[in-house]
Amino acid sequence: MISNGSVTLVVSYVNIVFPIAVFLSAQTMVGHMTDRFVSVAEPIIGEEERENINRVLDSGRFLQGPLVEEFEKKWADYVGTKHAIAVSNGTTAIQLSLNALGLEPGDEVIVPSLTFGSTATAVVHQACVPVFADIDREIYTLDHTDLERCLSDRTEAILPVHLYGHPAEMDKIRSFADEHDLAIVEDAAQAHGASYKGDPVGSIGDVGCFSFYATKNITTGEGGIVTTDDDDIAESIRLLRSHGMANRDEHVSLGYNYRMSELNGAIGSPQVDRLPDFNRRRTEITERLFAELDDLDWIRPATVRDYVDHAYFWAPFELDTTAIGMSGKEVWKKLKEQGVETRHRYVDPLYKQPVFTEHRGFNSDFPWSANEHTHDYGNLSLPNVEAVAGKTIGLPNHPGLDDEEVDYVIETVRGFDS
Numbered sequence: 001m002i003s004n005g006s007v008t009l010v011v012s013y014v015n016i017v018f019p020i021a022v023f024l025s026a027q028t029m030v031g032h033m034t035d036r037f038v039s040v041a042e043p044i045i046g047e048e049e050r051e052n053i054n055r056v057l058d059s060g061r062f063l064q065g066p067l068v069e070e071f072e073k074k075w076a077d078y079v080g081t082k083h084a085i086a087v088s089n090g091t092t093a094i095q096l097s098l099n100a101l102g103l104e105p106g107d108e109v110i111v112p113s114l115t116f117g118s119t120a121t122a123v124v125h126q127a128c129v130p131v132f133a134d135i136d137r138e139i140y141t142l143d144h145t146d147l148e149r150c151l152s153d154r155t156e157a158i159l160p161v162h163l164y165g166h167p168a169e170m171d172k173i174r175s176f177a178d179e180h181d182l183a184i185v186e187d188a189a190q191a192h193g194a195s196y197k198g199d200p201v202g203s204i205g206d207v208g209c210f211s212f213y214a215t216k217n218i219t220t221g222e223g224g225i226v227t228t229d230d231d232d233i234a235e236s237i238r239l240l241r242s243h244g245m246a247n248r249d250e251h252v253s254l255g256y257n258y259r260m261s262e263l264n265g266a267i268g269s270p271q272v273d274r275l276p277d278f279n280r281r282r283t284e285i286t287e288r289l290f291a292e293l294d295d296l297d298w299i300r301p302a303t304v305r306d307y308v309d310h311a312y313f314w315a316p317f318e319l320d321t322t323a324i325g326m327s328g329k330e331v332w333k334k335l336k337e338q339g340v341e342t343r344h345r346y347v348d349p350l351y352k353q354p355v356f357t358e359h360r361g362f363n364s365d366f367p368w369s370a371n372e373h374t375h376d377y378g379n380l381s382l383p384n385v386e387a388v389a390g391k392t393i394g395l396p397n398h399p400g401l402d403d404e405e406v407d408y409v410i411e412t413v414r415g416f417d418s
Helices: 003-033 047-059 066-079 090-100 118-125 144-150 170-179 231-240 262-293 328-337 383-388 403-414
Strands: 083-087 108-112 129-133 155-158 183-187 207-211 224-228 245-247 299-301 315-319 392-395
Touching: 047 066, 047 262, 066 083, 066 224, 066 262, 083 090, 083 231, 083 262, 090 118, 090 183, 090 207, 090 224, 090 231, 108 118, 118 129, 129 144, 144 170, 155 170, 170 183, 224 231, 262 299, 262 315, 262 403, 328 392
Parallel strands: 108 129, 108 155, 155 183, 183 207
Antiparallel strands: 083 224, 207 224, 299 315, 315 392
16 A cells, blocks of 8 residues: 555655754754754654554555544634645645635735745745835834835735744734735744734634744644635635645646645644643743843843733844844854854845845746836835844744753853853
């Protein structure tokens, strides 16, 4: 039976084992720099995940099956939505969501300017045009006060990102979207278990998109999921993720091969059960880091608003690069040499990335050419994101850390010598 599914097994190996193996091997290499090393992130896989993997291997069914369905049901229950549709990764979750919402080539989607690139490239993959908003200076998510500037007659959706695990200001974003008849696609790839004023992220917009990459709060090795209460959107995404097929012989729409494998679902289902404990430990560690490093003049804990539950994908801190006399990249490198790995991403605003400044779409100027508006990203300048970009780091806070390792992180940062 396994030989019949050999191609699928190889693909599933790449989607599950490869991301985790590459991540762990990187930790091993950097660990040789010092006698002691604390990693910033680490996938935690238990016996139930291993047992599920063996069940799949023994069954010979590697395509989307009952364990993916179990994972979908658990995630829908956890987020509180009617539907959860598993897909190949978080980027495809966004693309399929925009497709299911009916966006057309050249339509505009408002996105934050500080986030991982796939938030905006997924918009381009759907032949739409990203319009970059500034960020809230305190919590780094999309600035709702900048939405009016971004609005045009081609705007169809807003794509807020719950960056580092802190929810965006969804009340204000929802109000603006309702006023202008816009859809909301929540990018919750970094916010598993976060909530905004009591509502779980992924249940507030028209759709929510999650990633389950190896370093996320929970993992499937690689994978994503879309949450929604809309029956039509859910049915459309189920169709689109599997070649647009209504049945084995009938292609009814232009779909994709964006399914989640059964091996990914085998890992994901028990991970959902452990997410509350994982997040409790992340919160405990992060709050301790915030408290014990708050008096330093060169590193400041990020703001957390009191009406949110933060998922703490990052334990985020903002650097005063003038006070420390080093760039964010230099601080990241120096801390790693001293045995503390940190997250340090998003050094430049997205609108400064070549894919956008040079309009690199489908081997041409498309989809910008399908839009009558000028989007000269190269001349865009947004004050809040430019004050922050390259100056944030995330200290180790994953639930696999013990108290002694957290002590070491605190001691190293407090004794940091530039």
